[in-house]
Amino acid sequence: DGGFNLTHSEPISQFIERYTPSEFLKKSLTDFDNDNFQKWLSDIGIPTFVGTSNRVYPEKGIKPIEVLNTIVDVLSKQGVQIKYEQTWTGWNEENNLVFNGDTAIKSDYAVFALGGGSWKVTGSDGTWLDIFKTQGLDVIPFQPSNCAYKIDWPEKFISKHEGSPLKNIAVSCSDKSQKGELVITKLGLEGNAIYALSPQIREELSANEKATVFLDLKPMLTIEQLFEKFKKSSHKNTTDILRTALNLSPEKIGLLKAYTSKETFMDSELLVVSIKGLPIEIIGSAPLDEAISTTGGLSLKAVDKSFQLKKLKNTYCIGEMLDWDAPTGGYLLQACFSMGVQLAKHLKRKR
Structure with a gap:
């Protein structure tokens, strides 16, 4: 098919079985499934189509950067401030977030979505793993997945x-x-x-x-x-x-x-x-950085069912930084969006 593969169109019962472990992501994927994702994309101005392989793509002519920019625009209109060229370097003694080695930020809630250990060019270099380890959090070395x-x-x-x-x-x-x-x-x-x-x-x-x-x-x-x-x-x-x-x-x-x-x-x-x-x-x-995705990262035992760190209250982790696995074909992106929706609903209830 080619193009930017967003999700897959197969029935959600089969969809869930593509994940390892599948039970961990079951609630997220059921509450915000592939149909919900496609509808949301359509609502924000990204129509999709199902290719011959049953993978879901943006309609012809829509480039990946346009999908990203559309999502960023939606966030900006809702008052989200995005600061670029920032490097998170850990926590200070008060458990505030530290950026660029010297800027401390106090937050009511912190959500980490720092990615796995491949594609360093995007900033997803996995250096957060060592920072988490020094906090006594249960981490697992990265391994390549979906690779040669x-x-x-x-x-x-x-x-x-x-x-x-x-x-x-x-x-x-x-x-x-x-x-x-x-x-x-x-x-x-x-x-x-x-x-x-x-x-x-x-x-x-x-x-x-x-x-x-x-x-x-x-x-x-x-x-x-x-x-x-x-x-x-x-x-x-x-x-x-x-x-x-x-x-x-x-x-x-x-x-x-x-x-x-x-x-x-x-x-x-x-x-x-x-x-x-x-x-x-x-x-x-193949080497880690050549892999499409990675396993390892933060152990699933380190978070509760709302993705909150058991050792750090009001601190959450979602996406590929958690130790789960899925094949290519739209499953990786879908899981990340589904986790995001589940956590957003959880935080909304807490406010």
Whole structure:
């Protein structure tokens, strides 16, 4: 689809299951769901449409900066003052907020939305983590999520297929499977099909320093159907059968040649099993700052159900600085807006 992906249009019951852990965000997402978000955007002058992947975008011609500026205008009209080029550097002895090392601000309520540990260029550099740690707050080191994963490709394979897409595939790791697309890069693999498996891959990498994903190169066909196509083909050459009868792309055929033995490749029964579940070893992930999002940050145990810090009264934390995870596709932004709405309602009741 391309464009600025704001949310996703799937039913909210499925939507909630995309999050890890899902229970933590359930109330926020139910109270201000994807339909509510789209209506609010429309009300402030940002009409949206649903793309072919069921992702939600601003209407054609509306740029991301225009969406941001519209939201900022709405806030300004409601009396919100936005001060730019400010760096929060901690709390003083009276628990007042300190900016730029010397300016103390006293507040009735403080809401932190400082982001995760990636995209330093935006100011979201994760330096707040150490400040929170010195206050005795429960924090977890950042880890990359929704990122490329490292694979030690055979030189012959990567020199030929770097930059090529793997379309209409499914990837599985542990107990999770995801259909979608991947891109073969010099580093390894990236794309929506593998981003969605970030929690499972991260867990395996943490335990074993490596993880195994299985690629289903023909997710719409069963092993039996593939074998039948093999048998019916008039071609004798295995590569020709894969190309014509099974309609496999050069990249998929290249993967099979690189990751199966000669005996397996020449045996149709063994080869169709590999087509449905080709094991690929992952040896790491892309650097933190190259990740689309991060996990880690402030432990969910550190906040109550209203996102208030248990150790600091009237201080709240929302967004990606909390330790939750979601795939790309509009889920990250939706959760941040939903948390914001829930907290706004809570603070309004307290006034």
